[in-house]
Amino acid sequence: MTAHSEPPDDSPPSPCPWPGPGVDTEAAPGGAACPPGTAGAGRGGGPGADRFAPGGGSGGAGATVCGGSEPVAGAPGGGARADGLAPGSAVGSAGAVLTDGPGPDTGTARDRGTAPPAPFRPGAPPLGQDHSDGPARSWADRLWKAVEAADEYAALDLVAQALEAGLDAETVLLEMIGPVQQRVGTEWAANRMSVADEHAATAINDRAISALPRPPRTGRTLGRVTVACVDGEWHALPARLLAETLRLRGWQVDYLGAHVPGPHLVAHIHRTGPDTVALSSSLPTRLPTAHAAITACQGAGVPVMAGGAAFGPDGRYARLLGADAWAPDARAAAERLLHRPPARPRRDHRPGDDLPHLKDQEYTLVARAHRQLVRAVFHGLEERFPAMREYREAQRERTAEDIDHIVGFLVAALYVDDPLLFTGFLTWTAEILTARGVPARSLPPALDLLEEQLRDFPRTSALLRDGRAALLTCS
Numbered sequence: 001m002t003a004h005s006e007p008p009d010d011s012p013p014s015p016c017p018w019p020g021p022g023v024d025t026e027a028a029p030g031g032a033a034c035p036p037g038t039a040g041a042g043r044g045g046g047p048g049a050d051r052f053a054p055g056g057g058s059g060g061a062g063a064t065v066c067g068g069s070e071p072v073a074g075a076p077g078g079g080a081r082a083d084g085l086a087p088g089s090a091v092g093s094a095g096a097v098l099t100d101g102p103g104p105d106t107g108t109a110r111d112r113g114t115a116p117p118a119p120f121r122p123g124a125p126p127l128g129q130d131h132s133d134g135p136a137r138s139w140a141d142r143l144w145k146a147v148e149a150a151d152e153y154a155a156l157d158l159v160a161q162a163l164e165a166g167l168d169a170e171t172v173l174l175e176m177i178g179p180v181q182q183r184v185g186t187e188w189a190a191n192r193m194s195v196a197d198e199h200a201a202t203a204i205n206d207r208a209i210s211a212l213p214r215p216p217r218t219g220r221t222l223g224r225v226t227v228a229c230v231d232g233e234w235h236a237l238p239a240r241l242l243a244e245t246l247r248l249r250g251w252q253v254d255y256l257g258a259h260v261p262g263p264h265l266v267a268h269i270h271r272t273g274p275d276t277v278a279l280s281s282s283l284p285t286r287l288p289t290a291h292a293a294i295t296a297c298q299g300a301g302v303p304v305m306a307g308g309a310a311f312g313p314d315g316r317y318a319r320l321l322g323a324d325a326w327a328p329d330a331r332a333a334a335e336r337l338l339h340r341p342p343a344r345p346r347r348d349h350r351p352g353d354d355l356p357h358l359k360d361q362e363y364t365l366v367a368r369a370h371r372q373l374v375r376a377v378f379h380g381l382e383e384r385f386p387a388m389r390e391y392r393e394a395q396r397e398r399t400a401e402d403i404d405h406i407v408g409f410l411v412a413a414l415y416v417d418d419p420l421l422f423t424g425f426l427t428w429t430a431e432i433l434t435a436r437g438v439p440a441r442s443l444p445p446a447l448d449l450l451e452e453q454l455r456d457f458p459r460t461s462a463l464l465r466d467g468r469a470a471l472l473t474c475s
């Protein structure tokens, strides 16, 4: 490792393109840091460019690499490859987990591959689960209009009307509210919705879920399930959809919401004794933390069903990390729990056994150097692109955040030893940038700088080369 500069202790908070509660990167290697109330909060601002796109493009603007409304780096012309794969990277070592041995349920036929392959982009908007082509479709369209207009009253009225018209609560939840929430992400990615719009939409959807009728308390349940998000994971709504679905189906659910620290989760399950822990994560950068939580719950004798976009559209990372089950969406999860509940786990499950590649220490060392790497790449880019020195403070912060995301995904890819996690993120990023009219030219130089810093690490270097190659294929 040749990182040449130390990050200052007072380095600026990383702005959140999705201003929301944040994550402690120190506590969670690979995570994105967005403390509540930092510069990112309320950035909103919608479409725009304020990041690093050295060498021109949209007036020196950038887009945020990772979900921001502003630019960072990217690929020329943008547009991800149709298959999302890096040339030569094939399915990587994680490909094997798809086919062999016991492991989590790999879901419905659709998810097992009978549908045409979609780009592999863990963490990116999922493959349209719960999308409705049925009677709920027109209700979802109407709800979307209300949500888009930030009209909470209209949204709640629509939910009530849909129920009166005969839709059951689960259908409203998963075929009306769920797709609207997914569309929020699509619209943001296409630069048609600002961060503030997204926040308003999520809040309305949350409120709509609360307005649904509760199942009557009968005293009889199918069993008890704890639904929790991984530590550092703020995407609570997907977990909430699952929690409400299970409740409607007759389970006793303890819904713990976002960002549940592992020790607290374990303390909770010791106290409540659930049959299963349903662990939700949307961000692949949380996978190392998810692994620790899975192992800890199993150590407490409780099986873990994993789910959410972070685990990959085919659940490959759930299996890789030793989860006892996986399901692609809330309905499949409910079916799985009812018909094939995960067995009591082996108590001797050790995380090291799941990931023998970690023995090379690359993950540990690169994760530990996360902040130095961000800093070194930032300075390296400044040297290569002197125009960056003229950046406003906000642009500098956002650029640093973008680099932070690149390093975060690199670290996560090292953890699971899957180049697809990294290449999928980069090509997705290129798409986001393109939607904002930002030439993503500075992504390859950022990867080059990282490679210079990390040339002593063969696995990491290979990932970076795969990333570069994947970007070249974006046209």
Ligand code: B12
Binding pocket: 015, 016, 017, 018, 019, 020, 021, 022, 023, 032, 034, 066, 067, 068, 121, 122, 123, 124, 125, 126, 129, 130, 174, 178, 179, 181, 182, 183, 184, 185, 186, 188, 189, 198, 202, 232, 233, 234, 235, 236, 237, 238, 239, 241, 242, 277, 278, 279, 280, 281, 282, 283, 284, 305, 306, 307, 308, 309, 326, 327, 328, 329, 330, 331, 333, 425, 428
């Ligand atoms: C709303 C939102 C937020 C909100 C979340 C608020 C909340 N209360 O949930 C806030 C503002 C906090 C947020 C923050 C961030 N976000 Co955000 N967010 C979204 C958005 C628009 C919607 C998420 C959602 O609710 N989806 C809808 C549901 C239906 O999703 P779902 O996954 O299909 O859920 C089903 C299944 O996954 C499954 N399931 C879920 N959990 C479980 C668990 C188990 C056990 C099982 C079996 C199944 C299961 O069942 C669900 C129902 O069927 C998505 C875009 C999108 N389209 O998803 C981005 C998105 C997930 N966010 C993204 C990013 C980058 C971020 C930030 C890093 C931005 C930043 N720079 O700060 C932060 C990270 C914060 C953190 N550490 O968690 C990216 C992730 C990209 C990637 N490749 O990883 C996305 C994809 C947006 C994008 N840029 O395209 N975000």
